[in-house]
Amino acid sequence: MSIDWKQYDSGGFFDELISSPGNARAPARKLANYLGSLDADELEKRRLMAEATIQEMGVSFTVYTEEGNIDRAWPFDLIPRTISRKQWDKTAAGLKQRLRALNLFINDLYHDQNVIRDGIIPRHLIENSVNFRPECVGVSPPHGVWAHICGTDLVRDGDGEFYVLEDNLRVPSGVSYMLENRAITKRVLPELFENDNIMPIDDYPAQLFDTLAALSPRKVKQPEIVVLTPGIFNSAYFEHAFLAQQMGAELVEGSDLVVSDDDKVFMRTIDGLTRVDVIYRRIDDLFLDPEVFEKDSVLGVPGLMRAWKKGNVALANAPGAGVADDKVIYAYVPQLIKYYLDEEPLLRNVQTYLCENDKDRAYVLENLDKLVVKPANESGGYGMLVGPHSTKKDQAKFAELIKSNPRNYIAQPTLALSTAPTLVDNNRLEPRHLDLRPFILQGKDTYVTTGGLTRVAMRKGSLVVNSSQGGGSKDTWIVDTEVK
Numbered sequence: 001m002s003i004d005w006k007q008y009d010s011g012g013f014f015d016e017l018i019s020s021p022g023n024a025r026a027p028a029r030k031l032a033n034y035l036g037s038l039d040a041d042e043l044e045k046r047r048l049m050a051e052a053t054i055q056e057m058g059v060s061f062t063v064y065t066e067e068g069n070i071d072r073a074w075p076f077d078l079i080p081r082t083i084s085r086k087q088w089d090k091t092a093a094g095l096k097q098r099l100r101a102l103n104l105f106i107n108d109l110y111h112d113q114n115v116i117r118d119g120i121i122p123r124h125l126i127e128n129s130v131n132f133r134p135e136c137v138g139v140s141p142p143h144g145v146w147a148h149i150c151g152t153d154l155v156r157d158g159d160g161e162f163y164v165l166e167d168n169l170r171v172p173s174g175v176s177y178m179l180e181n182r183a184i185t186k187r188v189l190p191e192l193f194e195n196d197n198i199m200p201i202d203d204y205p206a207q208l209f210d211t212l213a214a215l216s217p218r219k220v221k222q223p224e225i226v227v228l229t230p231g232i233f234n235s236a237y238f239e240h241a242f243l244a245q246q247m248g249a250e251l252v253e254g255s256d257l258v259v260s261d262d263d264k265v266f267m268r269t270i271d272g273l274t275r276v277d278v279i280y281r282r283i284d285d286l287f288l289d290p291e292v293f294e295k296d297s298v299l300g301v302p303g304l305m306r307a308w309k310k311g312n313v314a315l316a317n318a319p320g321a322g323v324a325d326d327k328v329i330y331a332y333v334p335q336l337i338k339y340y341l342d343e344e345p346l347l348r349n350v351q352t353y354l355c356e357n358d359k360d361r362a363y364v365l366e367n368l369d370k371l372v373v374k375p376a377n378e379s380g381g382y383g384m385l386v387g388p389h390s391t392k393k394d395q396a397k398f399a400e401l402i403k404s405n406p407r408n409y410i411a412q413p414t415l416a417l418s419t420a421p422t423l424v425d426n427n428r429l430e431p432r433h434l435d436l437r438p439f440i441l442q443g444k445d446t447y448v449t450t451g452g453l454t455r456v457a458m459r460k461g462s463l464v465v466n467s468s469q470g471g472g473s474k475d476t477w478i479v480d481t482e483v484k
Contacts, residue, residue: 010431016081016420027082027479030196050188062235075472081420081454085480092448094346099440102324104340106146131322142215148316150440156418169325175439176239178453185475197480199450205246211443215314216277223277225249230299259303265313278314327376327410355409364411368395371411433457451476
């Protein structure tokens with residue numbers, strides 16, 4: 001049986017494709033009509049083609065388990081998610097505004113700290129931040145930018161508006177999957193790219209290269225850019241290798257680099273040492289340089305911080321940028337936008353309770369069964385409590401965690417996350433909740449991906465979209481509905 005959109009029911013949630021049974025939203029009309037024209041055999045054929053393409057292209061991700069690391073094929077859903085270009089343009093402007101303010105904030109923290117003196121951010125939040133690096137005080141990276149690559153998580157609530165869920169400023173992952181999702185979809189549904197006005201996304205590697213090249217301390221025509229990875233056992237190794245290959249940059253590990261006596265960075269090659277200008281590092285701060293941070297780290301490069309501080313090499317993202325990748329700081333971003341830019345925020349935050357505030361903490365402790373509780377500096381969906389899906393035992397455990405370290409926890413209401421039609425068993429359509437992670441680049445210029453990585457909760461009713469927690473993904477289409 002072919003898809004019958006009249007039978008699809010989003011269960012009262014805002015659906016990305018269907019506004020009411022049988023009626024597609026404007027950006028999804030051609031897509032819905034086309035999918036409805038495919039019979040069951042043809043739909044199954046396309047789904048199998050997508051699986052074969054993923055295998056052929058070797059798109060995988062790694063999940064850490066107690067039994068060891070497991071490499072899995074990328075969980076992909078055939079049906080894209082659509083957003084109108086008009087709405088996306090407004091969203092992209094809000095993302096650029098947000099990253100500009102965050103970079104001004106980070107730069108201020110490592111210099112004058114006016115934001116603290118003026119009472120916008122409480123001093124103790126920074127003093128107790130696990131990602132504030134005193135070693136970075138006084139450093140001035142190129143263009144005053146610390147976070148060059150940001151992945152901001154957006155969700156759409158029942159009102160159809162995008163809200164910011166969090167900003168990922170340390171080593172945000174996922175952009176390679178955004179690009180691979182498009183490559184798979186183009187191969188499986190090629191007809192739609194001929195007939196629909198779908199905005200391209202394939203300029204990201206070039207934009208990333210240009211952003212990194214503009215940071216080079218040497219004004220040479222072809223600066224040497226490398227991607228620094230922890231190695232093949234890292235969960236994001238596929239992405240590290242993919243981005244290096246796409247940019248034409250070298251993929252290196254710490255042992256491939258050396259810092260000279262005059263604090264310059266070189267790469268070991270079969271032809272000898274080659275000077276390195278820019279390092280896109282995918283290693284956490286604490287493992288970057290054993291001379292300064294973790295003494296036992298074999299992932300980083302001894303002397304790297306000396307070279308960076310002297311301006312002999314650029315690091316993206318800069319060490320210390322993670323001070324703004326803190327879910328407590330996130331709550332202050334609207335104030336930071338007003339403080340640094342004198343502008344109203346174009347994107348709204350999700351309502352956030354700070355457990356370090358007595359009133360907020362009391363509310364959170366009384367409503368753990370209704371809220372989502374998150375630690376301030378975790379990622380990947382680890383260490384969270386999703387109240388409505390938790391047990392009394394889970395709630396008791398989190399109550400103790402919050403009381404013992406209130407600075408480390410925030411809570412947010414359980415949102416009515418939007419849904420999108422997703423193929424489940426026997427190619428049936430069911431709504432699944434999702435989010436969106438666009439990527440923003442800032443260096444000399446600022447750039448936002450056209451859309452981003454859509455992550456899907458593959459289990460019915462689940463709100464957990466992280467691939468490490470069983471989530472999947474689908475292509476994201478920004479559709480220009482005003483082109484005739």
